[in-house]
Amino acid sequence: MNADILKERQNATFDVEKLTNILDGGPELTKRRREIESMVLNDPDFMEEDPNFLSRSERYDQAVRKSAQMILKLREYGIADPEEIYCYKSTVHLGKPEPLDLHLGMFLPTLLNQANQEQMDRFFMPSWNLEIIGTYAQTEMGHGTHLRGLETTATYDPATQEFVLNSPTVSSIKWWPGGLGKTSNHAIVLAQLYTQGNCHGLHAFIVPIRDMNTHVPLPGIVVGDIGPKFGFDEIDNGYLKMENVRIPRENMLMKYAKVEPDGTYKKPPSAKLTYGTMVFIRSMIVGESARALSKASTIAIRYSAVRHQSEIRPGEPEPQILDFQTQQYKLFPLLATAYAFIFVGQYMKDTYSRISGDINQGDFSELPELHALSAGLKAFTTWTANAAIEVCRMSCGGHGYSRSSGLPDLYVNFTPTCTYEGENTVMMLQTARYLVKSYQQAKAGQQLSGIVSYLNETDHRRVQPQPVSARPTVVDINDLASLVEIYKLRAAILVGMAAKSIQQELQHRKNQADAWNNSAIDLVKASDAHCHYVVVKLFTDKLGEIGDTAVHSVVSSLALLYALHGITVNSGDFLQAGLLSVPQVLQISVRIKELLSQLRPNAVALVDSFDIHNKKLNSVLGRYDGNVYENMFEWARRSPLNATEVHESFYKYLKPLRSKL
């Protein structure tokens, strides 16, 4: 063990294991997680070549091999709990997407939710046994966020009782679905349903795309891989172009909507049924943000404890990078953010499972709020974590740029969360729509409940910012409850300002749609403030659940740092609204510096508490033992360009060049 990192661990003021248990949700869950991880990590069938040294095709090949093994072992060991499956799977694929993701995560669940009994009989067991491998083909080359814009058509032909599927334009080619390019032989295709001359909007169809025996694409099907991406090298995101592809009528998923043999269309009973899945996935992404940021900060903080550079006091040995105030200021707020997002992720998961119980009972009342919250928090947490990973990478100096650091991979595989499952700006605007609606309801005298209930309290004369002097200064910058309060007021004021902007636009004779678009900057700002308030609040709430004094103390410092740092970054809002005075903002800067020093001795222990296994971290810089440089050298020597001492380009180009000069 590296001496520096050993000393860091000896200096910690709290019991790492206790904090790990809190993050896992209890000691039993820590134990079970470690059991599952070691099942995978000690299994020789999951040994792999370093993907950094492989071609794209080899990476895909290795991922398919591991996925196939995974299916076998999950059944062999009888792992069936969704959380445990998730843990096993993410250990097998080290947090990366894999070729069977959409088969397991979308194709099978969609069958379960939307297939009728006859379809279940026909499709479920073959899919369960991977004779059918499916994907979910929704997004098209020219259409993502706006589902109504999808162009693929499914036209019913009563003569043969078939649907005829077509990709009528280039922009209608299905594009991006995971596993579509090479892996799947079936796809659930979302298409505009036409029957008896009318369009009935989007419906889902089971379309065979490759021969089940030979795996060769079927007639009328043009299918392939969409080519190399920033990351996601293990997965064959694909394209699908259909030319008069005929499928039996019974291949439309007909649990709810139906087309009868003569072509008569029957509407589904409710539109809210698919709504829940979306909310679930977005809630899960909040947890992904936490995990990605935990990894990145583990790597950056451990390496900063090991790395010595430059000088603080002339003549003394080079200090640990972690002793520089600027390094602490880069990393500790991000560490605090990782903790915040873990707790928010736990809250979202708990809330979802509580509400989904209600939904199963037919009670949809809490769904709109959770929908709005999951949209905004998905955007808020992914944007934050996305930028933060890069700050962590660059805080490692040049070595962060090496693939051996693990940080480039972490970034490229995380950054799509800002775009998929609802593009972040669109998500922020969805949340804003809920906030403005709630605001107007409150203004009209309706009593709001739930997380937006603060909009009741708002004094509606006060949506206009006020000078500091007009407001009593009662904020205590060391009291989290007090800070939660001003985050709340900030959110309320910004929601009010956005609503006012819309009103002003309407007064200038804009229609509702243009008024909305012309207020979009304010609306996004309002959503952001709302989410920020929710995160600070949930972080603060969590402290009440922590019994151990030493752990409580260090996590409280993190929560305070999170809240105060957020204020300095947005100090304009707080000053503008008169929520803080100029001297208070200056005091906050001083307090932040104190908190950095206070957290310094616990920094390594705080990332150790995430308890991320070396193999899952996959970083020479972030190794638990801190033995960075010898391992980096070893890694480099194994790199393919070093397979020969002299690269062939010397003989081909450099040596011949001499004679020409």
Added chain:
Amino acid sequence: MNADILKERQNATFDVEKLTNILDGGPELTKRRREIESMVLNDPDFMEEDPNFLSRSERYDQAVRKSAQMILKLREYGIADPEEIYCYKSTVHLGKPEPLDLHLGMFLPTLLNQANQEQMDRFFMPSWNLEIIGTYAQTEMGHGTHLRGLETTATYDPATQEFVLNSPTVSSIKWWPGGLGKTSNHAIVLAQLYTQGNCHGLHAFIVPIRDMNTHVPLPGIVVGDIGPKFGFDEIDNGYLKMENVRIPRENMLMKYAKVEPDGTYKKPPSAKLTYGTMVFIRSMIVGESARALSKASTIAIRYSAVRHQSEIRPGEPEPQILDFQTQQYKLFPLLATAYAFIFVGQYMKDTYSRISGDINQGDFSELPELHALSAGLKAFTTWTANAAIEVCRMSCGGHGYSRSSGLPDLYVNFTPTCTYEGENTVMMLQTARYLVKSYQQAKAGQQLSGIVSYLNETDHRRVQPQPVSARPTVVDINDLASLVEIYKLRAAILVGMAAKSIQQELQHRKNQADAWNNSAIDLVKASDAHCHYVVVKLFTDKLGEIGDTAVHSVVSSLALLYALHGITVNSGDFLQAGLLSVPQVLQISVRIKELLSQLRPNAVALVDSFDIHNKKLNSVLGRYDGNVYENMFEWARRSPLNATEVHESFYKYLKPLRSKL
């Protein structure tokens, strides 16, 4: 040509060619640039495979081939002007680094600057003719920014009149030098010079590392590639470990410092001689920031004009993404930033060439200011452009994530600028050191000149922020001169606050070094504000040089947007210092929205003015003709994973899996 993008061009209010000429520095320079570009782009010898479809080794191979061709052609065509060489080279390698970069950019220039006549005779012509291919080996695995920390030793042995080079530790292994891994047969090695029992600090030595004929590494040399990185796939950044490698005494570069045959050490006459190169390279990086951001905004804005998505007014066709206020708010400030950085880059280049004339005359008086400015602006512009490229990428939705967009490549090849040639935080602190020193001189009554002269004017009682009421509000938010003034005052106040923080720390009995470290957050903030002021000022100054009314008008709007957007992002500073009132900050938000609408019709023309050739842009999304989707489909079909209809993993893993389930 795509109809949308055609319409955009028809609606522009100014002459694109006139603006291009301004950006190039005159119509003759535009003409010559295009000549050089077409020399390369029409040359079949530079035809290439899409690097996205190649392995790392193939990418390196292709780059070596093009570099060898480039050397031949540059000499054939007699292109000798450094600017023209740069243009030719960056067209050949499409802006990417290449294996001979360090030979041409560091090895040859270092010989020219630091070799004595005997060494020039021995090394220059073989290097010019590429019998010797060299690199510059400074950075070590454990040492980058802090040069004095380098561990490699060169110990003089008078018995044989040789230096003995050693890498005494793992952390002392030379790491990162470009072209070191596979390409070079020589390296200029920076090492601690030991002679007669004393260490004389860092000196440069010419070390043969590979046999000039066979290219096999020489005895005592362990050399190779450091392995895959985030980007830079074309270049063999390498490692070098030396074990008792002996080189003749005459291989120490001895134009200035010397070691005599008996081992007597002679000091160099001045330490400032290598200072200039560093300043030059950092100034050049400012231009790189501008180029990278120009490319990214060209891609994002053109694609946003072509792409239709979602709805603004219900029932109407999907609008161009560029019509969404949120999209404009993401992209137009970045477009303005690209223009700002181009003008700052021009200023830095001009200033450097003016001052380097003085330096050659022995006048170093202006060098410290340029040094401080280039350090800060290098950090300020690279950080900004780095984050901005990712904003551009994500503004393209999912397709920004495809390698075909060109944006991932642009990012990974640009982001090292934040780290190399002086890590950005370190750079900001260097600038801060100059600012604080200047501030103290001004406070002591000395009259400052140059760009920091504003520190003279500062009323030193006023470094403490004041309430708005205490200050007359004379700022006109539509007048750039007035905005430059408040940016200047903000910088002055933040420099004062940083200086005051140091003083307070000293009063708390901290030593100078700890006081500095404990004020580092404030110091970085002060540097950032200083750089921001300089950029706003130079952008405003540039407007005076633009004669054409239509061009002047649109570029003025960009400058105003740049200045106002910077204020909203940092509104806390301006409010805190009482430089703006709350109503003014609100007015600025409204004014920004107006500017977005005003710039909207010229957005495409403003990126067209960058005049970046399709092949240099290398993006299906950013194509000049806007024919995005058909070309993306074509590109995907050519991807290697589509070379076979059925991937071998089907036969190896998926088909056999069925029988096991």
